Amino acid sequence: MHELDVRLLDQDADWHVPPGACMAVQVADARHVACEGVARLQPSEPMTVGHWHDLASVSKLVTTLTLCVLVRAGLVEWQTTLADVLGGRAGKYGSVTVDQLLRHRGGFRPWKPLYLEAGAGVAGFDPIASILADEPASAPDTETVYSDLGMQVAAAVIEELTGTPYPDAVRSVLGPEFRREFADERAGVPSPCAASSVGDAIEREMVAAGLPYPVDADGDGFAWRTEVIQGETNDCNAHHAYGSAAGHAGWFSTAEGLLSLGELLLEIAEELAEEPVNGIGRGVRVYDIEWDGCRRTLVGHPGFTGTFVGVSPAIDEQPALVVAWLSNRLHDAEPVAASRLAPVDQLWRAGLAAFDARLNSNSGGTA
Secondary structure (H helix, E strand, O other): OEEOOOOOOOOOOOOEOOOEEEEEEEEOOEEEEEEEEEEEOOOOEEOOOOOEEEOOOHHHHHHHHHHHHHHHOOOOOOOOEHHHHHHHHHHHHOOOEHHHHHOOOOOOOOOOOHHHOOOOOOOOOOHHHHHHHOOOOOOOOOOOOOOHHHHHHHHHHHHHHHOOOHHHHHHHHHOHHHHHHEEOOOOOOOOOEOOOOEOOHHHHHHHHHOOOOOOOOOOOOOOOOOOEOOOOOOOHHHHHHHOOOOOOOOOEEOHHHHHHHHHHHHOOHHHHOOOOEOOEOOOOEEEEEEEOOEEEEEEEEEEOOOEEEEEEOOEOOEOOEEEEEEEOOOOOOOOOOHHHEOOHHHHHHHHHHHHHHHHOOOOOOOO
């Protein structure tokens, strides 16, 4: 990859600025990268293109792409229902389709702390059974409610279709390149790995305050993590309830890995972006961007830890574009309040504007 000297982070911003970031942009077959800051504050560790990052909800895109391959293989259809795949286990969610799951229109609650439920952490605990036992929050296909829980059920669909645990199924379906470039904490995350938050402080406060989602659980006495998290999944459900990558979070990768994932997304991006509601398509977000003086559509997904991957298929005279953003936006010497975190979309958009100014004569800017 060709290294660029561009500024990625606005140190004068009012919010908590990530200590470090890495951005990679692929234009046609040319790959460009820039890194800034540190992967960990203490001891100080410079951010490099080789650092592994906790992808958080970019993992949802991994789940979506796995289902795309299974659809193309004829093992499932977008209109297949949970009852078709999970049988009676689907309960009141039996009529929800695979398409509705990925579009976040399956009637699932956004989130709940599965790790605080009775039996969590004990062999045999079934988080999916807990999710499917809940009353639906709405009827299928009536509301778009971004849901971690719905994507965890999507992972259960993958498990049922393949007969293997979700992480193993994904590795098998997406193939050897994915196996080389992606990892989860159960299999082991390679070094070097960027740091994320100081312990579970953000989710601990979510449980204590019941915000932004009401919680019917008590976090007192739970074994919350308190040290800097590095090489473990930041998301508490993935870490504490699943202990591995789950349908909504838990995969790790590098800038190179995200560009490779983007190349896979390019093959099907237009189909996934069809009929978005509030910017949400079939397992993806849909954005408008400016690149090389042209307005383009970018299809991708962000992650809470400060990550993003997006693609814009080739159009007219404009080559295909793949964008990867990796940062440790949760990291600091002390826990960072969620209200002070820089918006992920603002971070990658600023980085992309800097790349645009450096690479393209039509951007009208400098970096």
